[in-house]
Amino acid sequence: MNWTEKKFNARCKAVFVALCVFFSFSIFSCASIERALSKYAPPYAIFDSQIVEHEEPEIEFTFSNLGERTITCVKFFARVQECGDSDEDFSDDLMEKEFVFEAEFAPGDSERISIPLSEFEFEGGIEECVVETIFASEIFFSDGEVWSDLDGRAAL
Numbered sequence: 001m002n003w004t005e006k007k008f009n010a011r012c013k014a015v016f017v018a019l020c021v022f023f024s025f026s027i028f029s030c031a032s033i034e035r036a037l038s039k040y041a042p043p044y045a046i047f048d049s050q051i052v053e054h055e056e057p058e059i060e061f062t063f064s065n066l067g068e069r070t071i072t073c074v075k076f077f078a079r080v081q082e083c084g085d086s087d088e089d090f091s092d093d094l095m096e097k098e099f100v101f102e103a104e105f106a107p108g109d110s111e112r113i114s115i116p117l118s119e120f121e122f123e124g125g126i127e128e129c130v131v132e133t134i135f136a137s138e139i140f141f142s143d144g145e146v147w148s149d150l151d152g153r154a155a156l
Contacts, residue, residue: 042154043067043139043147044074049131051080057117059131065105073102073140076113077152079132080120095120098137 049061059078065071076099099115117129135155139147149155 042136042149043069044071044136046134046136046155049134051117051129051131052114054114057129058114059117059134060112060114061131061134062110063101063105063113063136064110065107067141068107069145070107070142071105071139072142073100074105074136075100075138076115076134077137077150078115078134080117080129081132083128083130094132104142 043066045064045066047062047064049059052058052060059080063074077096078099079094079096081094097115097119099119101113103111105111120129133152133155135149135152137148137150137152141147
């Protein structure tokens with residue numbers, strides 16, 4: 001093998017090594033991004049949150065386990081605002097509350113959940129209210145892992 005062939009072979013090896021390193025970083029980066037995104041992706045969904053009248057006014061909503069693990073406990077955060085018949089009747093009176101709901105949700109399970117508005121302490125009493133926001137702030141899984149989103153960013 002002459003000098004030119006050796007130089008060509010050395011360049012080919014260098015290019016091959018560079019491509020291997022590039023692709024391994026690309027695969028590692030994609031895996032890292034996927035893990036980072038899954039950390040913030042909510043393993044749940046909340047549908048149809050509304051104030052309903054039963055024996056007393058309640059926040060009622062459907063909670064669904066979208067993940068692949070069994071959920072054993074959920075901490076919900078709710079913010080309710082008093083309102084009236086028109087846009088001008090909305091007050092600045094907001095009430096925030098955290099609720100703990102212990103129940104087993106297998107993957108794919110959905111359940112209708114009710115939270116009594118009597119848990120909220122409005123100064124003027126509960127007349128007309130709307131649910132401003134409701135989300136799961138912490139989810140506890142049967143394997144001991146805890147998913148948390150204390151400020152509700154994943155719910156947006």
